[in-house]
Amino acid sequence: MRRSVFNEDHQAFRETIRAFIEAEVAPVYDEWFAAGQAPRDFYYKLGELGVFGISVPEEFGGAGLDTHKFEAVLYEETARAGVNFGGSGVHVLLALPYIKMLATDEQKKRFLPRFVSGEEMWALAMTEPGTGSDVAGMKTTAKLSEDGTHYVLNGAKTFITGGVHADRVIVCARTSAPSAEDRRFGISLFAVDTKSEGYSVGRKLDKLGLRTSDTAELAFVDVKVPVEDLLGEENKGFYYLGTNLASERWGIAFGAYAQAKAAVRFAQSYVTDRTVFGKPVASFQNTKFELAACQAEVDAAEAWPTAPWRLWTPAS
Ligand SMILES: Cc1cc2nc3c(=O)[nH]c(=O)nc-3n(C[C@H](O)[C@H](O)[C@H](O)COP(=O)(O)OP(=O)(O)OC[C@H]3O[C@@H](n4cnc5c(N)ncnc54)[C@H](O)[C@@H]3O)c2cc1C
Structure with a gap:
């Protein structure tokens, strides 16, 4: 197209x-x-x-x-x-x-x-062993020290993409208990230096797909995070997460489209090279129907008037 x-x-x-x-x-x-x-x-x-x-x-x-x-x-x-x-x-x-x-x-x-x-690779750590979709339920805590110079971070995260090599991780942690009216209140974001004492990387998780994208478990035991590394305001983390997850979804949507397009291309190449009953697989009518249907879906994704790249990019 x-x-x-x-x-x-x-x-x-x-x-x-x-x-x-x-x-x-x-x-x-x-x-x-x-x-x-x-x-x-x-x-x-x-x-x-x-x-x-x-x-x-x-x-x-x-x-x-x-x-x-x-x-x-x-x-x-x-x-x-x-x-x-x-x-x-x-x-x-x-x-x-x-x-x-x-x-x-x-x-x-x-x-x-x-x-x-690329000297400092970053990752984002929201998910915990007991908390995924329900982000407000996270248990990792960050308590301000008495002298007000740093927070003390304790807890664990899982499924953290890039967690093995990350030099700095945006860690979401509770700085206050949830309020009576709003259980999303009380989460803050920290740009944590992964060389800090008490910070450790656990297992690298085995996955079916995206195998070269490492996915790790992280643990924090009394990690001192300087107050200078708080991102944004204390206790507003949930709202910041809500704002930025849209950008992540753009990436997932675009990645799905790009991979579908590539898959059709790989399939076309395979059926052209592969011969059965003395003919390329591509020459059989059913193969043509199936591939045409797949290509039509990819074309539709590309042509869709509100396709991700149109929604998310200015004219430049
Ligand atoms: C490859 C990969 C990479 C990831 N990378 C990161 C990362 O970099 N950083 C990070 O913080 N996290 C990361 N995650 C974690 C991801 O954000 C969580 O998997 C996601 O939030 C879902 O949490 P969960 O897996 O604990 O599922 P759960 O929250 O336990 O959900 C289990 C099931 O319940 C369903 N469910 C949940 N809520 C509801 C509801 N209200 N109504 C009905 N059904 C519901 C879900 O759809 C799901 O099927 C990654 C996950 C994967 C698989």
């Missing part, structure tokens, strides 16, 4: 990413797959390529572009090649919106240049 949504800059970016995947990812992807994670060094390469700074303001080392279209290109190209860029999606799509929305200027100066270069 001919598309007018991407311009020459996006096209140039697409070519760069395609060449990068061919040179740096495809040759070693089987090793990553077997290991269940992309190696830490890979994230430095993505940083060098400029992938992490696209929507980071220029004053903090990024390109300052207010658009998701480059991320959309990344999704399409990784799906096309049948590879995955590990926990980097969480770094950009989940963690960055919180930094941009909540960090003070001092925090942005401290965090963003290293975010852009």
Whole structure:
């Protein structure tokens, strides 16, 4: 399908990413797959390529572009090649919106240049062994010290994408008990340095899909988090999470579309090469029906007037 949504800059970016995947990812992807994670060094390469700074303001080392279209290109190209860029999606799509929305200027100066270069990889930790959908039920606590210099973090998280390699994790924790009128009150967000004493990474969880995207358990035992690392205001964390989850859903929706498109392409290639009863599988009528139906669904997703890239990106 001919598309007018991407311009020459996006096209140039697409070519760069395609060449990068061919040179740096495809040759070693089987090793990553077997290991269940992309190696830490890979994230430095993505940083060098400029992938992490696209929507980071220029004053903090990024390109300052207010658009998701480059991320959309990344999704399409990784799906096309049948590879995955590990926990980097969480770094950009989940963690960055919180930094941009909540960090003070001092925090942005401290965090963003290293975010852009890949020196500091970020993750987001909401889910706990006993708390998933019901975010307000989380049990991890962060208590302000008597001298007011730091919080003391205790608890555990699970299913944390990028948790194995993360250098800084946005940890959601209770700073106050829920109020009588609102059980969502009392959660705060912290940019926790994973080198802190008492912070540990537990098991890397085994998954059926997204195998190169590591998913970890985290534990906190009396971790001292400086007050300077509180993100936004105390006790408003739930509302911040509610605001940013939409961006995560955009990523999931776009990823699903990109993978569906790639799957049809892989299937076409297979049925063209594979021969049965002396003919390519593609030449049988039923194969054509099935593939045409799949392609029609992909085309519909691409053409849908409120398709994710139209909803979420300005005209640029
Ligand atoms: C691959 C992967 C990566 C992840 N990455 C992260 C991450 O980076 N950071 C992070 O914090 N979390 C992450 N998660 C966790 C994810 O956010 C949770 O899995 C999700 O919130 C659901 O929680 P749960 O699995 O505990 O399910 P539960 O909340 O226990 O739900 C169990 C079942 O109950 C259903 N259910 C829940 N509430 C209702 C309701 N009100 N009415 C009817 N049915 C309901 C659910 O649909 C589900 O089928 C990840 C999960 C996966 C699988």
